Amino acid sequence: MHLLVYLSLGLFLLGAVASSRLSWPCPEPEEIAPCICTSEAGDINxxxxxxxxxxxxxAAFRANFPFTDLNQFTMIKSLSEDKIGVTKLSADTFGNVTFTSFAISHTTLTSVDDLAFSKSFAIMEFLVISYSELTSFPFDILKNCPKLKDLRVFNNQIKHMSNIHSESLEYLQVSHNPDLHFNDDTFQTAPNLKHLLLNKVDLQYIAPDTFAAQEKLEYLDLSMNKITSLVPDSLRFTSPVIGEIKLQNNHIETVEKGFISGLSGDTFLWMxxxxxxxxxxxVWKTVFDSVTSAASKDLFVFDDNPFRCDCHIKWLISSTTYMDVMGERASCDDGTLLNDATLGDFIIQHCPDRTLRD
Known part of the structure; x- marks a missing residue:
């Protein structure tokens, strides 16, 4: 009788050990359900x-975690599904578990506590919260995240972005946050930004030198905003690798001399x-001259602007070099393409030469 008891106990213990080994290095599945933990190549997700x-x-993060230094946290639904019903991330949400990356999308999330990611500050490299309902985000935490390279908080309802203090940040996307407000010097203390996406935030004005501190900037997206004019140094760049500037789908009517400078030889300008x-x-001759050394064509895209095609554009259409820079679909207000040979011949024939005026 005693032998049977010992055998039964031994089998039970063996079963428990086997179960533990199956879940290791993750917690027991039932303790974290409906979350799922996986391990691959040394990473725990x-x-x-x-x-x-x-x-x-x-509750999932109150489980017993054999290891607390995890790699990726994911909480994502497709846009065709119902939103995930999480509304806030508090200082206690993730317990003592840390992650190097967070990917959160399509939730009812409205608030993120300043300390929600605090346990991960030292190691966090990537953070995205998109297609949710955030009305604010604690941008001030960036100064405590020395490894954070990529922050994306797009398609939310964030109304204010405080100054970005980060030596590590390379990618910042705050697109599709209607009526987002930020200071003229918001990016001055984020010198290593390479990609900056500020499209569809109802931006109306670009102050001088807003992006001059970004010496590594490659891509700037200001499209789908409400910009009406560009003043001197609005787009002054110090980055030698600026490759793409997107200003399409704005309300730009006036552009002042010196509005843009620092373009590289093959910078694309979308207007x-x-x-x-x-x-x-x-206003524009020096801008065209700044890229004419490049072999690339169609660098400046002006499609769907109601240009008045008169003698004022003779300087442009009489230059094959400048017309190579100009995107081929730019047109007059009557629909005639600027590269139309008949239009060019007519203007060259009937317009006197002009001296460039300041």
């Missing part, structure tokens, strides 16, 4: 895309779908 509410998410009626020589 958590997927909590099936949680229904704040309590379920927090289509604006309200420009003129391309004054004293």
């Amino acid at each position: 958590m997927d909590c895309s099936e949680v229904q509410n704040d309590e379920q998410l927090s 289509q779908h604006n309200r420009l009626t003129e391309l004054p020589e004293n």
Whole structure:
């Protein structure tokens, strides 16, 4: 009788050890459900895309974690599904578990506590919260995240972005946050930004030198905003690798001399779908000259601007070099393409030579 008891106990213990080994290095599945923990090539990842509410998410991180230094946290639903019902991330949500990256999307999340990611500050490299309902985000935490390179908080309802203090940040996307406000010097203390996306935030004005501190900037997206004019040094760049500047789908009507400088030889400038009626020589000639050494063509895209095609554009259309820089679909307000040979011949024939005026 005693032998049977010992055998039964031994089998039970063996079963428990086997179960533990199957889940190791993750917690027991039932302790973190509906979250799922996986391990591959030494990385431990958590997927909590099936949680229904704040309590379920927090409960998962009260489990017994054999290791607390995890790699990736994921909580994502496709846009065709119902949103994940998590509404807030508090200082206690993730317990003592740390992650190097967070990917959160399509949730009912409205608030993020300043300390929500505090346990991960020292190691966090990537953070995205998108297609959610954030009305604010604690941008001030960036100064405490020395390894954070990529921050994306797009498609939310964030109304204010405080100054970005980060030596590590390379990619920042705050797009699709209607009526987002930020200071003229918001990016001065983020010198290593390479990609900056500020499209569809209802931006109306670009102050001088807003992006001059970014000496490594490659890509700037200011499209789909409400910009009406560009003043001197609005787009002064000090980066030698600036490759793409997107200003399409704004309300730009006036552009002042010196509005842009520092372009590299093959910088693309997207200006289509604006309200420009003129391309004054004293404003634009130096801009065209700054890229004419490049072998690339169609660098400046002006499609769907109602240009007045008269003698004021002779400087442009009489230069094959400048017309190579100009995108081929730019047109007059009557629909005639600027590169139309008949238009060019007519203007060259009937317009006197002009001296460039300041």
